[in-house]
Amino acid sequence: MKNEKVFSNGGFYQVVLTSNALLHTEAAKIGTNIVSKWLRTQHNSEPVRILDLACGGTPYTVLQIINGNDDYKFEYCGIDINPDQVAKASQTLECLKNVIRFEVLEGDIWNISALNLDRKFDLIFVGMNLHHGSSSQIKDLFIRMIPHFAASGLFLNHDLYKPEICSTVLTNKLSDSDWRKIFIDEQKAYLRQYNVDEKGLAENAVHIMKYDHPLSLTEAVALIANAGFTVKTHQMTAFNHLLGKYFAVIEAKLNS
Ligand SMILES: C[S@@+](CC[C@H](N)C(=O)[O-])C[C@H]1O[C@@H](n2cnc3c(N)ncnc32)[C@H](O)[C@@H]1O
Numbered sequence: 001m002k003n004e005k006v007f008s009n010g011g012f013y014q015v016v017l018t019s020n021a022l023l024h025t026e027a028a029k030i031g032t033n034i035v036s037k038w039l040r041t042q043h044n045s046e047p048v049r050i051l052d053l054a055c056g057g058t059p060y061t062v063l064q065i066i067n068g069n070d071d072y073k074f075e076y077c078g079i080d081i082n083p084d085q086v087a088k089a090s091q092t093l094e095c096l097k098n099v100i101r102f103e104v105l106e107g108d109i110w111n112i113s114a115l116n117l118d119r120k121f122d123l124i125f126v127g128m129n130l131h132h133g134s135s136s137q138i139k140d141l142f143i144r145m146i147p148h149f150a151a152s153g154l155f156l157n158h159d160l161y162k163p164e165i166c167s168t169v170l171t172n173k174l175s176d177s178d179w180r181k182i183f184i185d186e187q188k189a190y191l192r193q194y195n196v197d198e199k200g201l202a203e204n205a206v207h208i209m210k211y212d213h214p215l216s217l218t219e220a221v222a223l224i225a226n227a228g229f230t231v232k233t234h235q236m237t238a239f240n241h242l243l244g245k246y247f248a249v250i251e252a253k254l255n256s
Pocket of ligand 1: 003054
């Protein structure tokens with residue numbers, strides 16, 4: 001997905017992000033609370049080293065987590081496949097006072113072993129990108145992540161998940177992809193409140209049908225647990241957001 005238009009500078013993802021159509025605000029709140037609690041009760045070494053996989057040009061959630069824990073010092077390493085997002089993220093990170101070292105590297109998260117990362121990380125985050133991978137890519141990613149965790153390491157994810165109702169849909173032999181058309185319509189209705197242009201909405205719909213293949217939360221939890229993690233989920237339906245049922249935060253820790 002290198003240089004995908006939606007994810008490049010001037011692409012529609014920035015509109016989606018600033019209008020909070022993917023619940024980044026809520027994910028950042030949940031993530032900040034999880035990380036604050038973890039830092040106070042389970043993890044006491046500094047700087048806190050973060051690996052942000054598929055960080056994008058605006059690593060919103062991780063930046064909020066870092067800002068929300070400003071009594072701690074952080075080191076940040078972002079990975080993105082798109083060179084213009086690597087350059088943009090590097091500029092964005094410069095202004096964070098409690099980040100004492102940062103780097104953003106060009107690379108493919110489905111092959112993190114090839115990145116030759118020279119450190120272990122306390123927190124590994126993937127935001128809005130697991131849904132681009134196949135089950136086997138996601139499973140391999142979790143297995144490949146294991147050697148990169150420092151002691152008491154934490155994994156966090158914010159992502160799009162297939163509604164559980166789709167298992168019923170599947171057993172009724174309807175197409176697995178049908179629900180995405182409903183999601184696209186609901187997301188369009190949400191985004192139109194922000195007067196976005198119809199061309200951008202159409203491009204985004206094409207992107208979703210081509211690249212977005214989310215698992216259900218239950219499927220994702222089973223897959224991550226099978227890779228050797230204890231998993232906890234945070235659903236977003238309690239928030240007053242039109243698209244809340246499609247998003248969740250996953251928290252996981254390696255089994256000892
Ligand atoms: C939906 S954006 C997510 C950005 C950010 N993590 C967030 O939470 O908003 C997906 C990002 O992942 C990047 N990406 C897509 N496939 C990738 C891959 N295989 N390896 C690394 N980055 C990838 C894209 O270039 C894009 O910047």
